[in-house]
Amino acid sequence: MTSQRFSIFSLAKAALTGHRTWTDHWRKAEPKDRYDVVIIGGGGHGLATAYYLTKEFGVTNVAVVEKGWIGGGNVGRNTTIVRSNYLLAANIPFYEHAMKLWEGLEKELNFNAMVSQRGVLNLCHSDAQRDAFARRGNAMRMHGVDAELLDRDGVRALAPFLDFNEARFPIVGGLLQRRGGTVRHDAVAWGYARGASDRGVDIIESCEVIGFLRDGGRIAGVATTRGDIRAGKIGMAVAGHTSAVAAMAGLRLPIESHVLQAFVSEAIKPLIPGVITFGAGHFYISQSDKGGLVFGGDIDGYNSYAQRGNLPVVEDVCEGAMALMPMLGRIRLLRSWGGVMDMSMDGSPIIDRSPLDGLYLNCGWCYGGFKATPASGWCFAHLLATDAPHPTAAAFRLDRFARGAVIDEKGQGAQPNLH
Amino acid sequence: MRIPCPFCGERDLSEFIYLGDAALAMRPPSDAGGAFGDYVYLRDNPAGPHRELWYHAAGCRSWLRVTRDTRTHVITEAAFACPGLADGQQ
Numbered sequence: 001m002t003s004q005r006f007s008i009f010s011l012a013k014a015a016l017t018g019h020r021t022w023t024d025h026w027r028k029a030e031p032k033d034r035y036d037v038v039i040i041g042g043g044g045h046g047l048a049t050a051y052y053l054t055k056e057f058g059v060t061n062v063a064v065v066e067k068g069w070i071g072g073g074n075v076g077r078n079t080t081i082v083r084s085n086y087l088l089a090a091n092i093p094f095y096e097h098a099m100k101l102w103e104g105l106e107k108e109l110n111f112n113a114m115v116s117q118r119g120v121l122n123l124c125h126s127d128a129q130r131d132a133f134a135r136r137g138n139a140m141r142m143h144g145v146d147a148e149l150l151d152r153d154g155v156r157a158l159a160p161f162l163d164f165n166e167a168r169f170p171i172v173g174g175l176l177q178r179r180g181g182t183v184r185h186d187a188v189a190w191g192y193a194r195g196a197s198d199r200g201v202d203i204i205e206s207c208e209v210i211g212f213l214r215d216g217g218r219i220a221g222v223a224t225t226r227g228d229i230r231a232g233k234i235g236m237a238v239a240g241h242t243s244a245v246a247a248m249a250g251l252r253l254p255i256e257s258h259v260l261q262a263f264v265s266e267a268i269k270p271l272i273p274g275v276i277t278f279g280a281g282h283f284y285i286s287q288s289d290k291g292g293l294v295f296g297g298d299i300d301g302y303n304s305y306a307q308r309g310n311l312p313v314v315e316d317v318c319e320g321a322m323a324l325m326p327m328l329g330r331i332r333l334l335r336s337w338g339g340v341m342d343m344s345m346d347g348s349p350i351i352d353r354s355p356l357d358g359l360y361l362n363c364g365w366c367y368g369g370f371k372a373t374p375a376s377g378w379c380f381a382h383l384l385a386t387d388a389p390h391p392t393a394a395a396f397r398l399d400r401f402a403r404g405a406v407i408d409e410k411g412q413g414a415q416p417n418l419h
Numbered sequence: 420m421r422i423p424c425p426f427c428g429e430r431d432l433s434e435f436i437y438l439g440d441a442a443l444a445m446r447p448p449s450d451a452g453g454a455f456g457d458y459v460y461l462r463d464n465p466a467g468p469h470r471e472l473w474y475h476a477a478g479c480r481s482w483l484r485v486t487r488d489t490r491t492h493v494i495t496e497a498a499f500a501c502p503g504l505a506d507g508q509q
Contacts, residue, residue, distance in 0.1 A: 244465075253462075302437040303439070303489045402460070417437060
């Protein structure tokens with residue numbers, strides 16, 4: 001089954017027939033006994049991996065197994081921000097790869113993912129922080145990524161509603177990436193699922209992995225709640241649950257799972273033009289097309305698989321909001337939620353072969369996984385198809401910790417709750 | 420979440436600082452080679468009961484060893500971390 005193409009004509013036709021002609025976006029597949037590649041995890045990264053495996057690397061006998069439903073995990077729990085404003089040479093080309101794929105995503109998938117390059121503005125509040133931003137902006141520009149250093153007046157022109165009179169943390173400027181922005185996260189999951197399914201990928205929902213099948217020392221398949229599935233190669237893309245799934249294969253990884261909370265307010269008229277981050281605490285905010293203010297801050301800071309957080313971080317986030325935009329004190333919160341993050345030991349991800357033959361890892365995304373989705377899928381597909389790392393993800397190796405070659409953007413050391 | 424400090428009683432989460440897995444108190448010798456790398460970087464990270472180190476920074480400034488379920492945040496045990504250290508147990 002190939003799903004319908006979206007166009008102005010198909011939309012008009014469906015509108016005139018009461019929208020009764022739309023078909024499912026992806027097949028509800030039953031598991032087969034064997035695949036060339038099985039991806040564990042039907043989130044954004046797993047679905048993108050399956051899509052690019054078939055589209056770019058000619059691997060067509062692929063299944064994605066998902067314990068819940070498509071769009072029910074972290075791909076539906078993030079704050080939808082995309083950007084490539086990194087400092088380190090190991091990260092910039094990868095995230096820029098992702099940014100370029102975001103820019104062409106809707107045409108590629110024939111799906112409206114509401115890609116909106118409305119700009120990401122990081123505010124700085126001291127001379128030292130401005131120097132650090134200048135360094136980061138220069139690193140970005142040396143890699144061909146857009147970056148602009150704004151002074152106070154430049155920030156005021158973009159966001160006159162910020163509190164410029166804050167005595168303790170005055171806004172002295174900001175680093176702006178105009179190509180950054182937001183993408184409708186659910187549509188990313190649905191679009192990749194539809195694209196992968198159209199290319200023959202079996203997307204198997206309600207199918208939880210409960211163990212690994214071994215063939216000598218090799219991982220030869222997965223035991224699931226819907227039966228055993230054998231595979232030539234198995235890729236793990238399971239967001240916050242990497243340690244739990246890897247433990248079934250006997251692996252210990254440089255990862256802690258932490259809970260990150262996010263918040264959305266009641267819908268208001270257009271207020272915030274892009275994504276704005278507060279540099280003196282940890283707070284970021286944007287406005288969805290529906291009008292709600294979407295914001296968040298730090299992770300709670302202790303190991304958690306609970307998908308819900310505690311009140312001290314809620315208070316901390318709200319303090320950040322009030323310091324930046326005192327007018328937010330008048331707005332009502334609509335809801336808050338939590339997602340479980342793979343916090344790696346250096347704050348950077350892992351896309352690599354595991355020490356076990358047949359098992360491949362895509363993990364450690366910390367709380368930056370959403371923006372990486374297309375490139376993560378592309379690079380993981382490259383690894384699964386060719387057994388060699390993609391050039392833009394070549395540094396994301398599992399053994400970098402033992403080698404002392406960590407990629408530590410924030411310079412915090414092996415303390416995951418500080419990244 | 421409240422942590423039952425053995426000295427101060429049940430206190431709010433915001434008074435505490437988290438370090439991580441209680442195994443971090445068992446530092447191997449610095450010439451242990453690969454074992455030291457594993458100590459620094461690898462974690463069990465279980466979904467379930469987890470023994471972990473908390474510092475009561477805004478209270479009695481004791482290091483605590485807390486057993487907490489990472490799926491529910493329910494704390495089943497909280498004890499001083501140091502007596503165990505002195506006994507060479509953990």
